[in-house]
Amino acid sequence: MFPALTKYRHAFLIGLQSNIVYRWTFGVRAVFSVFHLAFVFILWGAAYKGQATIGGFDLNQTLTYFVVLLLMQFFIGAFNEDYQISEEIRNGLINQFLLKPINYYLYRFSIFVAARLVSGLLALVPLLFAFPLLRDYLVFPDETWRILLGVPAALMAAIIQFTIAYCFGLLTFWFLEIQSFVILSLAIETVLGGQMFPLDLMPAWFFRISQFLPYYYQMYFPSAIFTGRLDQAQAIEGLALQLFWVIALLGIANFLWRRGLRRHTAVGG
Amino acid sequence: MSLLSYLRIWLACARYSVVRTMMFRFDFIMWSLVEFLWMAVNLLLVAVIYAHTDEIAGWSQYEMLLLVGTSMLVQRFIMGFFWSNLFEFARNVRSGHFDFFLAQPGNPLFMVSTRKLDLDGLANTVVAVGVIIYAVRQLGLEPSLLQIGSYVLMIGCGILIHYGALLAIVSLTFWLGASQGIEGSYFTLMEFSRLPREAFRGAANLIFVWLLPAVVVSNVPARTLLHGFEPQHLLWLAVTTAVWFALGVTVFNRGLRRYASASS
Incomplete structure (x- = not known):
């Protein structure tokens, strides 16, 4: 068991180094995200004029939700993993993994973890600069169960994020260009993952349906636990459904990998 | 080269783009769909907020729709x-x-900017116009010819402003070299053009309304349809257009002087 872990530890360390090379790219993206936060603050600040609550939450609670969402994006969100995997399949770099006793999913996942560690820490930099402006808006509920349930929710969200990106990457076995699929799915994910607005502001039936889809567990779910938008019963039910999606997506990824390899012709390499 | 030959070059590029699009029809449909979905996402945001509130900074739902539609049209x-x-x-x-562009017998900026058309972006201008017309109908507006004429002119100014800003941003590559995703700042900036001017206060007002051309681009044309033609607003837009177009061209030309090719 442990020698197997060593392999992936090395993959993680190499991933760490190669992602530190892209520190500027991540840093620049983080700065843009803080500007996006300004957009969010201005828009919702104006929408809240003349009313204390929207959907049962006050302005500060909603703004805190968006700040947590931003942090989540950099700590657990998939960036261009789909594209990297797609490239490896296309130029035949993937062939080497077929000959070695290494699991491609775990190898890629180790690199993903390293990348999120780098991008997450870098995102903290502009947020720290903005902190004096943000401080007065941040309000967090103080129940401890929120941390206890929120942390596993965030970890499973990371697995879901990565696995969906991984599956999109594997589509390269069938399609030459996956970019448009990825951006199409990103648009859906932006809405159903609660990145555009908190999902609880949607009509009740829509909110309920979204809870059965994987997107809900990518972003909205952990952020909503941390920021007090879900109660304990909803959080526990959600964790069960989230676990179901983790298993289901891992199954799909495995299926695509097996099927894809049958079509794979190992060009280049 | 005369203006006519530039026009001929542009038409040749346009023809080539159309032929290319016809060849990759599936791609065209997919990308049109992608852009369309993103527009729908932004419209959904407006719908969701207005399900919970009656106005944003004094703008009603359909006024806001007109603003967002205008911002989309310029961006398309x-x-x-x-x-x-x-x-x-x-x-x-x-x-x-x-190097290849510099070797062509024409103005480098023209050659760089007009090489091809993206028909999927242009296809979605129809959707943006649809959104605008829908909002105008819902508001019961009957814009005069002067209003419509100045709206069209103002959209033209908006395109020049966006072009200038985008050109200034990408020309920074002459200095920065490596890609750090600076092009993304254009989208970050233009996100603010979907907000009504009245929502900006304090430092945000100074930065996004006066220093950067994000707000003026969409708010001035939308106001023209809503509240009639206001000459001082047209003047504001005209000055902004001149400044940002000139800025883009200047940064490009300065950068051009620094360009020393790359290993290839």
């Missing part, structure tokens, strides 16, 4: 005519392929 034109040209220009500067 930029996507259709210039985005991928300027994006590739930055990439070519990095790789040294930019």
